[in-house]
Amino acid sequence: MATIITVSNQKGGVGKTTTSGALATGLAAEGKKILGIDLDPQGNLGFCLGLEATNGPTVLDALKGKLPVREAIRHTEYCDILSSDITLSNGLNVERSGPRECILRTTIEPVINDYDYIIIDTPPALNLLTVNAYAVSDYLVIPMASDILSLVGLSQLKETIDGIRASLNPGLKVLGILLTRFNARTLLSRDVLEMAQQLAGQIDTVVFDAKIRTGVAIAEAPAHGESIFDYNPRSSAVQDYQEFVQEVIGRINSAKEA
Numbered sequence: 001m002a003t004i005i006t007v008s009n010q011k012g013g014v015g016k017t018t019t020s021g022a023l024a025t026g027l028a029a030e031g032k033k034i035l036g037i038d039l040d041p042q043g044n045l046g047f048c049l050g051l052e053a054t055n056g057p058t059v060l061d062a063l064k065g066k067l068p069v070r071e072a073i074r075h076t077e078y079c080d081i082l083s084s085d086i087t088l089s090n091g092l093n094v095e096r097s098g099p100r101e102c103i104l105r106t107t108i109e110p111v112i113n114d115y116d117y118i119i120i121d122t123p124p125a126l127n128l129l130t131v132n133a134y135a136v137s138d139y140l141v142i143p144m145a146s147d148i149l150s151l152v153g154l155s156q157l158k159e160t161i162d163g164i165r166a167s168l169n170p171g172l173k174v175l176g177i178l179l180t181r182f183n184a185r186t187l188l189s190r191d192v193l194e195m196a197q198q199l200a201g202q203i204d205t206v207v208f209d210a211k212i213r214t215g216v217a218i219a220e221a222p223a224h225g226e227s228i229f230d231y232n233p234r235s236s237a238v239q240d241y242q243e244f245v246q247e248v249i250g251r252i253n254s255a256k257e258a
């Protein structure tokens with residue numbers, strides 16, 4: 001049975017898609033079988049996972065029940081993916097039986113045993129798509145850019161997580177907050193770290209030891225159809241993501257033992 005990890009923050013541009021891609025390709029490089037699911041209508045996760053053709057089945061076809069999930073899954077050199085495109089922006093207006101919050105769960109149920117990890121990228125919103133992702137997940141990873149505006153609105157995220165834990169998914173754990181665009185030399189980054197640690201305490205989690213620096217390789221890799229790890233393993237930001245992937249594996253293993 002796959003471990004399901006959702007990468008989420010209602011803010012845009014904080015590194016959700018980059019982090020989802022790094023997790024999927026990094027875990028694949030460890031020999032794990034991965035399914036990436038793109039729930040953002042911007043459809044960028046496919047690029048990060050080396051998906052070439054832009055037209056083809058999408059996650060929406062599976063969510064609507066138009067295609068069996070296995071037929072909607074596409075394959076890249078790194079992993080499998082349920083990709084998305086702009087048609088997903090109409091949201092989950094689909095006719096299916098059962099609660100609206102559980103459409104994703106019902107959709108992927110037939111393939112959960114085919115994978116070691118399922119990594120879900122989410123839109124910059126706390127909408128029904130995001131709630132569906134939270135409802136089916138074992139873990140959340142929350143990337144946060146190291147600027148002061150990143151902290152605004154995070155109390156809303158806490159409320160959402162509490163709400164999901166109280167209803168749809170009592171077992172939902174926050175694996176950690178990941179600081180991105182981090183620069184240990186600036187006072188701002190250190191302030192943000194301190195505040196992120198406080199927030200982590202409130203949602204019963206930690207700030208990952210790995211912190212992601214800014215690096216051009218991160219922004220360039222998708223244009224080359226390569227994972228960040230293949231594109232430039234020597235980039236310091238890429239090495240930060242390497243450390244993050246190892247930390248995720250370690251934290252999940254120790255959570256399983258506990």
Ligand SMILES: Nc1ncnc2c1ncn2[C@@H]1O[C@H](COP(=O)(O)OP(=O)(O)O)[C@@H](O)[C@H]1O
Nearest residue numbers: 012013014015016017018181213214215218219
């Ligand atoms: N550590 C980083 N260093 C440099 N560029 C980054 C880094 N993280 C993300 N980016 C770039 O910033 C932009 C937004 O990142 P993205 O992962 O798409 O955020 P989100 O999915 O939260 O909107 C992208 O162009 C991405 O390539």
Ligand SMILES: [Mg+2]
Nearest residue numbers: 016017040044
């Ligand atoms: Mg994104």
